[in-house]
Amino acid sequence: MDVGIGEYLALASILFGIGAMGFLTRRNFLIQLMSIEVMLNSVNVMLVAFNRYQPSNHDGQVFAFFVIAIAAAEAAVGLAIVISLFRLQKSVETDLPSALKH
C-alpha cells in the first residue's frame, strides 16, 4: 500500500472543508478563529505535499513557513478583536456585531 500525492491533497481538502464548515456554522468568534487556523493548516499540508513531489527546492515549505508566521499574526490580531468585542457587547457572538454595515 502506497501513499501518493493525491491522498495528501485529499486529506488537505477534507481538513479545509471541515474548517470552512466550522467557520460558516459556528457563531462563537473564538471557534471561528480556530476554524481559520484549521483551514490555514490544511493549506500548509497541501504546500508541503506538493513540495515533497518537487523536492529540488524548498518553495512549498518556505511558503508554509510564511503561512505559519502570518497565522500567528492573524491569531494575535484576531484575539485582540475578540477581547475588544467582548468589552463592547459582553459576548463573543458574531451575529450581533453589524455596526460595520453602516
Add this chain to the structure above:
Amino acid sequence: MSTSNFVLFLVSGGLAIVGAIGTVASRKPLRAAVALLLHIIALAALYLTLHAELLAALQLLVYAGAIVVLFVFVIMLIGPAAEVPSNPRGKITRLLSLVVGGSVMATVSFALVGHTAPRLPMLRNEAGENIFGTVEGMGVAIYQQALVPFELVSAALLVAIIGAIAIARSRTPQEQAVVVERQAERIELAAARDAELAQATAKVGS
C-alpha cells in the same frame, strides 16, 4: 514509501481529521482549543512523512506553543462568556453551509485521491548530503532565496503585535465616554429611522 510511513500517514491524518472536527464541533471553547492542539500535533507528525522535519518542529513551536496558548489565555480572560449559547435562529443557513462545504470537500477530495506523481531526487548540498527539509536546507532557502519576504513577514508580525495592543488595550474613562456617546447616538439614529419608516408605511397604508 515504506509501510511505516503509510501507517504514520493513516494515524496522523486520522488524528488530524478528528482534531479538526473536535475543534469546530465543540460547544466549549476550551475543548475546541484542546482539539486544535491534537490537530496541530497530528499535522506535525504528518509533516515528518513528507520530509519536512524543520517545519514539523516549527509547527509544534508556533502553533502548539504560541497560538493555542494564546487561545487558551483569551478563553481564560473572558471566562464563562466565552461560551455562546445555542441559538435556533439561522438553522437553514447553517444547514446550507454544511451542505455546500461538505460537497466541495467531498468532490475535491474525491477528485484528488489516488493520484500519484513520480518522486524526483531530493535537494542535496555540495557535500552530497540530502538536505531537503532539514534546518540547513530551509535555512538556505529562507535566508538566501526568500530573504526579502522573510524581512517583510517580520515587519508584519511587528505591526500585528502593535495592532493587537492598540485594539485590545483598555480605554481611559474619557474614551469610554466617547464610545458610549457614539453608541447612544447610533441607537437614537436607528430609532429615528425606524420611526420614519413606520410613519411612511402608515402613510402608504392609509
Add this chain to the structure above:
Amino acid sequence: MLDSFPADRALLLIVLFPLVGAIALGLASRLGANRSAVRFVAVGSVFASFVTALFCFAKLYVMKDGDLGGEAVISRQLWEWFHVTVPGFGQTSVDVRFSMDSLSGLMTLVVTGIGGLIHLYALSYMEEEDDAGYARFFTYLNLFTASMLILVLASNLVVMFVGWEGVGLCSYLLIGYKYQYTKYAKAGKKAFIANRVGDLGVIIGMFTLLAATGSFEFAEINAAAPGLKNMGFTFGGETPFFSFATIACGFLFLGCTGKSAQIPLYVWLPDAMAGPTPVSALIHAATMVTSGIYLCCRLSPVFLQSTTVMATIAIIGSVTALVAATIAVVQKEMKKILAYSTVSQLGFMFAAVGVGAFTAGFFHVFTHAFFKACLFLGAGSVMHAIGSHTDANIFKLGGLRHKLKTTHWTFLVSCLAIAGTPFFSGFFSKDEILLGAASVALPHLTEGQTTEGLLLQPWTGWFVLITLFVAATMTAFYMFRMYFLAFWGEEYRSAHGGDHHDQEHGHTHNDGHHDDHHDNGGYEPAEHAYAAKPHESPVLMTFPLQVLGVGAVIVGFLGLPHLLPGGIHLPNLWGEWMSASIASIGDSFPALHASEEHMSPIYVAMTFGLLAWAIGVGAAYQAYANATIDEDLAAKNMDHITAKLGAPVHTFLFDKWRVDEAYDFAILKPIRGLAQLSANIDQSFVDTLLTRFTAWGARGVGWVFTRLQTGVVHFYGFVFILGAAALSWWFLYPHPSLEVRSQEGARVTVEAGTGLGYEYQFDMDSDGQPEGEFGSANTQSFAYDADDHVGFVMNIGTLRGDPEQIPLFRSEQQIDTDLLGVSWQRELAEGEDESALNVPPVVWVTQESKLAIRPNGALVRGGQLGDDGYMTFAPGDVARIGRVPVQFHPVVRATVEVRNAFGHTRKYSEEFVLDGGSRATARLQLTGAPQEVAR
C-alpha cells in the same frame, strides 16, 4: 556693411524681434514689470524689426542691381514643418520658410515702419491704463506685428495662414482689450466670427491650389498658374465650367472679404472701432485689413486666370466702396466715419485688383496706410484732447484748429490726400486705380479683335469707373465734412452746449431692434462730457502724426503717372519695382505700357479723379465750412445737409443699410432656433430619458449589491467558500480548446489553449490513436490525406463577402437559389420548356469524394459536363454557378487530450475546413440524412 551680415538670416530677425518682445511683455503683464522697461521693449522690438527690414530691403535693392523691375528674392528656410502626399504630384514638403521680394519687402516696411510709429503713439495714448493692462496691450500689439510679419514674409500658403490666423486672433484680443465691458467683448467676438467665415474660404482655396498644383509655395503656384484655367470640373463640357482657378480664387476672395471687410462680411469692421484708437490705426486701417489685397497680389497670376472671379472682385470692391461711402456720409462720430472710410478705401483697392491693376491696388494700400493711420491717430489725438474714451462726436466739436495745431495740419493733409487732391499721395494712387478701370472700359483693340477675347468686358470697367467716381466724390465730401465740423467753426461747441444725454442713446427711438446698442446688458463704459478746454496731445503722439502727415504728402511721388498728355514720360518707380512680383494683364497694364496713341484711358481717369475731388471738396466747403449745428437735428444724429435726405433714408444709411439686422434675420435667427431645438432635445430626450433611465439602472444595481452587504460575517464567509469552490473546480479539471494556427494545403498546424500545468496529447486525425505521448508542446502539425476527411463543405461566395458554408452529403441536395443571386439560370435550349430553368442545381459528394453538380436550370462553369448529366470537381476546384463562385473543401477533425497537474485528462475535438483555417460551422456527417430532391 551690407555684405557683412547675411540678409536671409536678418529676415528671421524681422519676425523674431516682435515675437520675443510679445513673449517678454506677456510675462511682464503677468509678473509685473517696470513701465519704462515695458515701453522700451514694446517700441524697441518693433523699431529693431524696422531697421532689420530696412537692411533687408536695401539688400534687395542691391540685388536688383540697378534694374528696378529685376527679380530678387531673399529666402530662408527654417525647417520642414510636415509633408503631404498629393495625388498626382507625390510628396510635397511644407517648409517653414520666409522670403522677401519686392512685394513683401514693401509690405514689411509698412508693417514695421508705420507699426513702429503707432507703437510710439500708443505709449502715450494708453498711459492711463494700469501696469498690467499696459503691458498686456503691448503684448497683443507686438504679437500682432509678429503675426503680420509672418503673414507677409511667408513663402507658402500654410505659413501665411499661420500669420493670417495670428492677426485675426490679435485683432480679436485688441478689440476686446477692455473685455470687462460687454460691448467691447461682443465687438471682438463679432470680428472673430466674421473672420472665421472667411478663413474657411482661405482653407478651401489653399487645398484647391494644393490639389491643382501640388504645392503650397507661392512661387510654384504662380509658375503653375497658366495651367489652372483649363483644369477643373467640366460637367461634361469641353472647357471647365468651374476651373480650378475660379474655385481657388473664389474661395480665397471669400477669405479676403472677411479679413479686408468687403461685402458681405464687412459688418465687423465698424464695430471693431471699439478697440483703442492705435489698434484701429494699425490693424483696422493700415495693415491687417489690407492683407486681403496683399494675398490677391501675391497670387495675382492665379487670379488672372479666372475672368469670373476678377469680375466679381471688381464689382464687389466698387459696390463696397460706394455703400460704405454712403454710410460714412451720415455718421457723426469720427472713428465711425473713418471706419466706413476704411471699408470704402479697401473697396477701391479690391476694385483695382478686380480690373487687373494689382500694382495700383497695392499702391493704394501703401498710400492709404499713411493717410488713414494719420487720420485715425489724429482722431485719437482729438479724443485725447477732449478727454473722451469712446469717440468724438463731430457735432459737438468745432474750432479745434486753433487749439490742436499739429493735429490739425496733419489731419488736413491726410484729408487732402484721401480726397485725392492733386500732388497728394491719394491723388496718384486713386488715379492709378481709375486708370486701371478706364483701360478695361476702353480697351485698345487691335485690328479685327473683338471684346470677346478680352479678360474683362468693357462694361465691367465702366461699372467700376462710374461707381468709384461716385464713391470718390463722396469720400472727398464726407472727409471734409468731418474736417470742417471738427476743426472749423468759430468755437468749440461742446464748451457750452455739450450736454451728453443725446450721445449714444439719442437715436434709440428710431431703431427698435438695433442690436449693438441694447443687447449689451446696459453695461458699457460711462459717457462723460467732453473736456471744456481741449489741449494738444504730448509730443509722443504728435511726432508720429507729423511723420505720417509728411508721408501722406510725399509717398505718392513713388507712383507718378508714367505717361502724361503731351508725351511726357515720368518715372513710375512703384510700377517698375513691383513688376517682378505682381502679374498684370498681358502687356496692357496702362501705367507702364501705355503708348501715346492710346491716351484716352488716361484722360478719362484723370477727368474723373479731378472731378470727384473738386465736387466733393467744393460741396463740403459750401455746406460745412461755416456751418452751425442745429441742436435738435444733432439730437437726431443729423446735420442740416444730411437732414435733407429725409428721416427714413438717413436712418437706413445711419444704421449701415441694416445689414446687421438682415444677417440677424437670415442667419442668426435660424441658428438660434436650431440651438433652441437642440437644447430642447437635450432636455427632453437626453436628460430625462437617457440620463434618468441610466440612473435608475445604476440605482437598481446598487440596490441589489447593497442587499448583499448584510453585515453578517457568516454570509461573507459563505461567498468566500463558493469562490474557493469555483476556483478549485477550474484548477482541478483541464479546459481544452483547439484552434488552427496556420494551414498550407493539407498541412495544418493547430494550437491548443494553454493552462496551468497542462500537458497535451494530439490525435490529429481523430482515429483514436494519438500521434505522440503527453508533452508540454501545445502545437502540432499534421498533413491530412483523403482518408482523414470526415465531411465536405461547399463555400458559396456571397455579396456580403463572407462565403456561405454548406455541408454536403452523399445524398443529393438542392442549392438554395437565394444564395445564387439573380442571374444563375442558363439559356433556354431548343425545344425546352421554360419551367426547366427554374429547377435549381443539385449537389452531392460522389463515392470518389468529389463534388458533383447537376446543373438542371443553372449555368455551371469550370468543369466538363459528363454523359450522365453532372459535373465533378476535386477538392479546391472553383466552379461557378451563374456568377457566384463555388469552392469545394474537405473537413477534418483534430483531437487533443489535455492533462493537468492533478492527472485529470480531458479530450476535445474540433472540425476544420481545409480552406485556409475556418472552423466548421456545423458538426458534419458524411452520410447525412437524404433530402427531398426535385427532379
